[in-house]
Amino acid sequence: MQFQFPTFQSPGPERGTWSVGELTDHIKEVLELDPELQDVRVMGEISNLARAASGHLYFTLKDAQAAISCVMWRSDAQRLRWQPEHGAAAEAWGRISVYPPRGSYQLVVDTLRPAGLGDLHVQFEELRDRLRAEGLFEEDRKRPLPDFPRVVGVVTSPQAAALRDVLNVLERRYPLARVLLASTMVQGDQAPPQIVAALQALDARDDVDLILLVRGGGSLEDLWAFNDERVARAVAACRHPVVSGVGHETDFTIADFVADLRAPTPSAAAELAVPDQIELRQQLAAGRQWLLGYMERLLAQMRQSLQGHQRALQRQSPQARVDTHRQQVDDLLRRASRALAHDLSLRRSALAGRQARLATLSPQATLQRGYAIVRRADSGEVVRSTGQVRPGDPLAIRVQDGEFGAEGSQRSENESERVRE
Amino acid sequence: MSDELEKLSFEQAVGELAGTVERLEEGDLSLTDAIALYERGMRLVQHCNDLLDAAELQVQTLAEPGSA
Numbered sequence: 322m323q324f325q326f327p328t329f330q331s332p333g334p335e336r337g338t339w340s341v342g343e344l345t346d347h348i349k350e351v352l353e354l355d356p357e358l359q360d361v362r363v364m365g366e367i368s369n370l371a372r373a374a375s376g377h378l379y380f381t382l383k384d385a386q387a388a389i390s391c392v393m394w395r396s397d398a399q400r401l402r403w404q405p406e407h408g409a410a411a412e413a414w415g416r417i418s419v420y421p422p423r424g425s426y427q428l429v430v431d432t433l434r435p436a437g438l439g440d441l442h443v444q445f446e447e448l449r450d451r452l453r454a455e456g457l458f459e460e461d462r463k464r465p466l467p468d469f470p471r472v473v474g475v476v477t478s479p480q481a482a483a484l485r486d487v488l489n490v491l492e493r494r495y496p497l498a499r500v501l502l503a504s505t506m507v508q509g510d511q512a513p514p515q516i517v518a519a520l521q522a523l524d525a526r527d528d529v530d531l532i533l534l535v536r537g538g539g540s541l542e543d544l545w546a547f548n549d550e551r552v553a554r555a556v557a558a559c560r561h562p563v564v565s566g567v568g569h570e571t572d573f574t575i576a577d578f579v580a581d582l583r584a585p586t587p588s589a590a591a592e593l594a595v596p597d598q599i600e601l602r603q604q605l606a607a608g609r610q611w612l613l614g615y616m617e618r619l620l621a622q623m624r625q626s627l628q629g630h631q632r633a634l635q636r637q638s639p640q641a642r643v644d645t646h647r648q649q650v651d652d653l654l655r656r657a658s659r660a661l662a663h664d665l666s667l668r669r670s671a672l673a674g675r676q677a678r679l680a681t682l683s684p685q686a687t688l689q690r691g692y693a694i695v696r697r698a699d700s701g702e703v704v705r706s707t708g709q710v711r712p713g714d715p716l717a718i719r720v721q722d723g724e725f726g727a728e729g730s731q732r733s734e735n736e737s738e739r740v741r742e
Numbered sequence: 743m744s745d746e747l748e749k750l751s752f753e754q755a756v757g758e759l760a761g762t763v764e765r766l767e768e769g770d771l772s773l774t775d776a777i778a779l780y781e782r783g784m785r786l787v788q789h790c791n792d793l794l795d796a797a798e799l800q801v802q803t804l805a806e807p808g809s810a
Binding site for chain 1: 751752753756763766773776777780783787791793794797798799800801802803804805
């Protein structure tokens with residue numbers, strides 16, 4: 322806004338002697354109205370760092386030629402995600418202002434970053450490509466996680482919300498686990514070697530089943546320790562599987578690429594690390610049901626085959642044979658008695674026929690008509706001829722209702738014999 | 743047998759349960775063996791549930807790496 326420049330020329334020497342205040346105000350105006358000075362980016366080394374009780378941060382940025390006083394108001398200083406230190410190279414964004422009571426000008430800093438972090442993305446890509454070329458990200462390097470980890474190692478800052486999140490998830494899902502916390506700083510220059518040491522300490526233990534490397538969300542600078550080559554190599558060197566959960570969903574770190582499993586957040590890392598007891602209980606209930614069903618089926622099967630055997634056995638038993646034979650005997654008897662009865666009736670009717678014929682042939686009928694049968698009383702022979710009887714021979718004479726004795730007397734041949742009583 | 747069961751970790755118990763079911767599924771077992779396996783399986787389920795019921799997350803802090 323060059324058009325404003327004429328305004329500071331007007332009060333000049335015509336007014337004679339300036340008061341200190343007037344002069345200072347003029348200087349302040351000149352500097353603070355210069356757009357070039359209201360949006361500066363300057364690189365230098367931090368010195369004389371002081372944090373006031375108010376929370377404002379005072380320091381000097383300097384290089385070999387010059388120094389400039391800097392102030393960072395509390396509201397901006399609070400947003401710092403790293404700890405500026407004396408001697409650290411830094412890049413500051415801000416505006417020049419004048420502090421009249423001291424007659425000093427200073428840089429009011431709103432953003433302060435470690436120097437060189439402007440190249441972070443370049444560094445990130447360079448390291449990522451180099452480690453990828455080495456094969457550290459290969460899928461076949463990734464180890465499977467144990468199904469039921471007994472000891473879960475956690476590498477993080479003990480104060481961080483990330484640790485609380487992880488512990489909450491582990492407690493809720495799989496309280497059978499034991500947690501071994503290896504505490505470490507998770508940002509700043511000291512963080513990478515501490516993270517490496519924490520990883521190594523956990524990995525050296527045989528009882529550890531897997532390691533969670535976690536940190537909550539933050540800026541790229543905050544997460545930078547997880548893009549450190551030393552950390553990446555320590556993760557790659559671990560014997561135990563490592564699950565990383567750094568920052569938020571969208572944050573990818575080199576440690577994520579090297580880890581056996583990358584989780585989007587610390588909580589998600591904990592969820593991936595252990596099974597869920599709700600599912601486990603469901604599976605156990607299903608197992609119980611399966612066993613019960615199995616036993617029912619088995620018993621039903623056994624019962625059925627037992628019945629089959631029983632029937633087969635009954636068919637083969639001696640009692641069954643006796644029964645069979647008894648029945649056969651009964652059948653035969655029935656058939657025999659039927660046959661016998663038939664035979665008897667045949668015989669009976671035959672007999673009746675003969676009786677009838679016999680009746681017609683019987684002498685009784687003849688006797689009833691008045692004939693008699695004469696027998697010799699001594700021999701019983703039927704007398705058919707006169708020659709069979711001499712006078713005085715005893716005779717038996719049969720008539721229709723009995724017999725009586727007689728004696729032979731005179732005989733006359735070829736004439737009817739006279740029978741005398 | 744139950745004393746020995748008490749000592750099984752959750753992982754061991756679940757592993758044995760899976761093996762038990764597998765053996766039962768294979769069949770060809772005598773009734774006595776099948777019943778023994780069934781009873782063992784039921785006890786393993788119970789043991790796993792007991793472990794989950796009794797569990798409380800233990801948290802222990804490792805000594806500082808620098809002091810180790």
